[in-house]
Amino acid sequence: MQSSSPKSHVLSFIFTLFICLSYLNLFISAQACNHNDKNVLLEIKSHFGNNASVFTTWDPNTNCCQNWTGIACDTNGRVNSLIVINADDINNEFPSSVGNLPFLQVLQFSALPHVSGEIPSSLAKLSNLVHLDLSLNNLTGPIPSFLTLLKGVNFIDFSSNSLSGPIPSSLSQLTNLISINFGANKLSGPIPPSLGRLKRLTGLMLYANRFSGSIPSSLGQLSRLNNLNLRANHLTGTIPNSLSKLTNLNLLVLDTNRLSGPIPSFLGRLKKLTLIVLANNRFSGPIPASLGNLPALSLLDVSHNKLTGSIPEFPKSLTNLDVSFNRLCGPIPKRWFNFDSHVFYHNKCLCGAPLSPCKA
Ligand SMILES: *[C@@H]1O[C@H](CO)[C@@H](O)[C@H](O)[C@H]1NC(C)=O
Ligand SMILES: *[C@@H]1O[C@H](CO)[C@@H](O)[C@H](O)[C@H]1NC(C)=O
Ligand SMILES: *[C@@H]1O[C@H](CO)[C@@H](O)[C@H](O)[C@H]1NC(C)=O
16 A cells, blocks of 8 residues: 555545545535524514414424525624515514514515504614615504614515604714615605715615605606605605706606696606606696607606697607596607597597597
């Protein structure tokens, strides 16, 4: 045997080191769950009665970082992600003990129709939180002002709950916010003008609430905004001119409010617009011809307003149109003869295909 040669010693040393390193690596990725974090999770499970199906893998005898559904940890075994979704057999208030997971970055409690109560103040302790999704539950009470303590948060989704009261103006202190969805709640009061300070915001979804007052002109400062959805509220006033600065806007959804004044022609300069929904308002004046310059516009719904004038030429990209229930008059541009006729119904005197021919 040559096993005593220096060369083979080096080789076997390297081999042994390699094996040790792979075990060490395995050991790191299977880092044991921090004891305190595990107890907090078991408390959450027991808060919901211990036998809910979403928690069946949460076995006290296994590693919560490795074997528990919805849990992820950092390299120190601290729980940094808690995701509990799609369960209709958990039935209790939102567990305040979630606030005792100090390393949490991602918190998603979503599509839990029987999780009720208020958003607990203990969440203010989650200073590492980045992603907060509490959508599609049965939460009540206010949007808490303690959210402003969560300095690093960039995504908040509270949509489809029964939250009420105003949006705290102090929310504007969360300057890392990229997306806010408060849609489908019972929120009221004005849209705080201070939201214009959230310079990184790309999505502002406040649809299906009871917001009143006008659209703050400060929203024109949100230069990265690509989705503005304020549909189904009690908003009044005009579309502010400042929105002409929203050159990244892709979706503009303002239908079912009490907005008035003209449809601004500057919309024709926001070249990324693909969808404009202004239906069910009190807009008057003409449909601006500038909308024909939008290269990607695919849907335009201006039905149920008080628009006058004729229908301008629209871009080829437009595949969905509704101008019904206005006071439009004149011939329908030839390109739109194949649209369903009802999208032109209930106007003053539109004519030509698909409606009856214009009188000579
Ligand atoms: C556990 O589940 C059973 C039915 O499977 C139910 O009757 C019981 O109430 C549940 N226990 C708790 C504590 O929720
Ligand atoms: C825990 O997960 C690891 C890695 O996926 C697996 O090897 C192990 O068998 C699991 N333990 C239990 C008790 O399920
Ligand atoms: C939602 O919570 C309210 C009480 O706040 C309760 O009356 C209602 O039944 C709950 N809805 C569901 C789907 O659990």
